[in-house]
Amino acid sequence: MSRALGLAAYAVGCSLVWAMAWPPPAVTQPLAFDHARHAGVACGVCHAGVESSSRAGFPPSAVCVACHASAPGQVDGRAWEALSRAASSPWTPVTRLPEHTWFSHRRHVALARLDCASCHGDVGRRTTPPPRNPVRLAMSDCVACHRHEGASEDCAACHR
Numbered sequence: 001m002s003r004a005l006g007l008a009a010y011a012v013g014c015s016l017v018w019a020m021a022w023p024p025p026a027v028t029q030p031l032a033f034d035h036a037r038h039a040g041v042a043c044g045v046c047h048a049g050v051e052s053s054s055r056a057g058f059p060p061s062a063v064c065v066a067c068h069a070s071a072p073g074q075v076d077g078r079a080w081e082a083l084s085r086a087a088s089s090p091w092t093p094v095t096r097l098p099e100h101t102w103f104s105h106r107r108h109v110a111l112a113r114l115d116c117a118s119c120h121g122d123v124g125r126r127t128t129p130p131p132r133n134p135v136r137l138a139m140s141d142c143v144a145c146h147r148h149e150g151a152s153e154d155c156a157a158c159h160r
Contacts, residue, residue: 026131030083030090031075035126043116050116054104058089095120095133102160112149 043050046063050056061083071080083090097103108114116123121134135141146153 024096024132027092027094027129028131029092029129030086031079032128033091034074034128035123037127039124050105051110053106054102056105056109058091058093060089061086094130095137097137100159102158112151114149118145 038046043056046059047056048059065084071077108119109116119135119137121130123130123134126134142158143153145151
């Protein structure tokens with residue numbers, strides 16, 4: 001009996017270590033978006049809601065087409081046509097938080113005035129989309145930031 005419990009505890013422990021340490025699968029985006037080339041554009045122009053809601057949206061293709069009448073030089077024409085016809089946002093998120101965690105972009109960006117790089121790394125200098133979040137978000141990082149900024153450390157503030 002104790003051997004079975006020991007094996008079960010070992011399996012659970014290995015699963016937790018694997019879930020915490022193993023990187024999430026790489027994400028492929030429809031275009032090799034160059035954030036560095038768009039550095040002069042405020043994040044909120046493309047990521048609507050970053051300053052006004054809990055979620056920062058991904059731009060629908062209409063936002064890209066509004067600035068670019070035709071495919072930018074480094075983008076394949078067929079890929080651009082497919083993007084321009086997409087009814088919804090074709091981009092896949094690389095930053096994921098556990099379902100039980102609540103995060104508000106508005107609170108962090110507009111109220112606390114934190115830079116996007118705090119959680120997303122220096123995405124603004126990337127010339128290609130990151131295959132996964134450049135910064136591994138762990139609860140210890142969030143708690144350390146909350147302590148540094150003097151923000152609430154009440155569990156119920158972030159865990160629902």
